[in-house]
Amino acid sequence: MNIKELISEEQIEERVKEMGKEITDYYKEKTDELVAVCVLKGSINFYSDLVKRIDMNVLYNFIQVSSYSGKNTTGRIKVKSWVEESLEGKHVLIVEDVVDTGNTLKYIIKYLERQKPASIEIASAVVKNVYQHGVNVKFPGFDLGDYFILGYGLDYDQKYRNLPYIGYVE
Ligand code: IMP
Ligand code: MG
Numbered sequence: 776m777n778i779k780e781l782i783s784e785e786q787i788e789e790r791v792k793e794m795g796k797e798i799t800d801y802y803k804e805k806t807d808e809l810v811a812v813c814v815l816k817g818s819i820n821f822y823s824d825l826v827k828r829i830d831m832n833v834l835y836n837f838i839q840v841s842s843y844s845g846k847n848t849t850g851r852i853k854v855k856s857w858v859e860e861s862l863e864g865k866h867v868l869i870v871e872d873v874v875d876t877g878n879t880l881k882y883i884i885k886y887l888e889r890q891k892p893a894s895i896e897i898a899s900a901v902v903k904n905v906y907q908h909g910v911n912v913k914f915p916g917f918d919l920g921d922y923f924i925l926g927y928g929l930d931y932d933q934k935y936r937n938l939p940y941i942g943y944v945e
Contacts, residue, residue, distance in 0.1 A: 778925065782917055782941040787900075787927060790916050791821070794898060795828020798914055802866060806893070808832040810865045814883065815839040816936065817872035820928040821900040821916070825870060836860065840879055852882050862890040872928050873901040877908025900927065901941065917941075
């Protein structure tokens with residue numbers, strides 16, 4: 776497979792640092808505690824880098840969903856595990872790897888809303904502009920067109936997640 780670098784390690788590092796500041800500034804007036812929800816597996820690297828750049832108490836939470844098989848979305852969302860601690864009254868930040876059709880996030884938001892959090896916002900490393908996904912991503916990392924990307928947590932059939940940069944398949 777021919778993988779080309781699209782976003783370098785340095786670009787990611789710099790942008791994540793900025794995003795941490797944007798998130799800190801945004802929540803400063805509202806709360807001193809944030810629940811960051813990591814959407815496994817793809818968000819693991821972004822999550823780990825981002826929480827270190829948020830200057831307030833960050834509580835960790837992990838959920839796992841999948842809707843992809845190979846390069847194509849199956850349209851079916853599978854839930855493998857969910858948050859156990861109550862989110863009632865908490866400020867929740869969903870940390871996602873990439874928003875494409877937006878279906879996964881809509882599903883996650885609907886689920887989390889049932890627990891009556893004080894707020895739900897989204898940080899995504901990459902936001903694709905292929906679909907009218909209709910999801911309000913308050914903290915987008917990089918905007919992208921129609922690429923299938925991998926690396927920095929993102930996979931192609933479970934492989935290439937550990938590439939330090941974001942690449943695309945030619
Ligand atoms: P959506 O539900 O279509 O927005 O897709 C979101 C999920 O699909 C993401 O959380 C990723 O796990 C996966 N995904 C979407 N686009 C890509 C890609 O280009 N490479 C790898 N995974 C992707
Ligand atoms: Mg994902």
